Amino acid sequence: MPDLHKVARALISVSDKTGLIELGEALAARGIEILSTGGSAKALREAGVAVRDVAEVTEFPEMMDGRVKTLHPRIHGGLLALRDNAEHRGAMKGHGIPEIDLLVVNLYPFEETVAKGADYETCIENIDIGGPAMIRAAAKNHGFVNVVVDVADYAPLLAELDANDGATSYAFRQQLALTAYARTAAYDSAVSAWMAGALDEAAPRRRAFAGELAQTLRYGENPHQSASFYRDGSGRPGVANAVQQQGKELSYNNINDTDAAFELVSEFLPGDGPAVAIIKHANPSGVARGATLKDAYQKAFDCDRTSAFGGIVALNGKLDAETAEAITEIFTEVVIAPGADDAAKEIFAKKKNLRLLTTSGVANPGVPGLTYRQVAGGFLVQDKDTGMIGLDDLKVVTKRQPTEAELRDLLFAWKVAKHVKSNAIVYVKDGATVGVGAGQMSRLDSALIAAKKAERMAEAMGLPEPLTKGSAVASDAFFPFADGLLEAAAAGASTVIQPGGSMRDDEVIAAADEAGLAMVFTGMRHFRH
Structure with missing residues (x-):
């Protein structure tokens, strides 16, 4: 098998015509014969590029609405024949099979068709058969044949031909x-x-x-781990499809945390009013709604000012100058929002290392999808957690009924708890988190940690008492014992939202009644491991 192999004949059959004419002209100028089919042949001819129809080679017309055109021995033989095998060369000569040294194919737009919501039959018709068959044949025979499936490889192909006097190297193939x-x-x-x-x-x-592939990363979670970032083609608004307006390259951890931040803030659709989430290590350090984005940011920041340093900020509305000024008062790694005005961009431009990402909108939390995670020897697949709770879904189980204001905070806390690692405890007051406990081995510890953080923030801000006084508290799963609930009560919580379903629900409800709490059950849990 030679390292360099001359390209004398190419077969071009592309759905995406981007760059087709320029490629055809460049190949023809290098003396390469071009075979082609259907729309590709028509476009090349109209541009003045000499083309030989595949049907002329196969001596068989295209038929069945184009379903059958390249599925023929004279095409696949030309792609699969080993040039240094005498038997293969004899078969080619005996059956009139021309060598094909270059295959340029991109497939029917199946993914795009599905994304547009096409019906079943239309999707079926956009499943390519001949294209993948030729691609696999050419790729298998890469000792002699070049196969190009991406427009992005047109320029490298031409550069390779120029560098090797019309040939390509084995490494390139x-x-x-x-x-x-x-x-x-x-x-x-x-x-x-x-x-x-x-x-x-x-x-x-x-x-x-x-x-x-969207990006080859400098490293993974740690410097000794290699990593890459891939898009799944869904087009969902978020970090994968955001535009980076400024700042240095995103790291593995930046991407993971930015995704967590944007998915959380997207729970609050624009109609819910301005909302901001600040994330540190995939958990929220603060989340709030406000009259403005700046107001929401400040309330989220005040939940845990220490953890917000070096964090990720996600907004559910277009970043404005006032909010940008507030964000730049401390070191922030990444800001992601559905747009940013020019004044905000100018402010961020002074912070060269701050990454600003803009999206096409918020990510609708109700859109179904799959999540998957690798385990040793396999992977777990589940539906995305699109579970939502409204007022009508709440069951009051205590003697005291929650007030309207408490109900608003309960639902807010519930949305946030969905995005906190289990065991999750979230204290909320007036539309802002005031304490978050995440990822502990016991629910009691999460309640204690969240309350302790609130105490420290009260001291730092010179407040007479922690903001957990009079707060609503959410638990992502049921309280197995009354101790976690009583710790929340000791921190000053006045109302509780939890799934219910424990064998000791009666005991927990009795403890809530004795503490004068209002408590509601959702019938739904939000474990996040």
């Missing part, structure tokens, strides 16, 4: 084959995932996931 196999794998993954959804199959026998 290997890289093209790697990209090609990843593309067909991603395509098949998209088709199978769509079909599982279309058939309402929650647990298909085989499950595949795929992504497109």
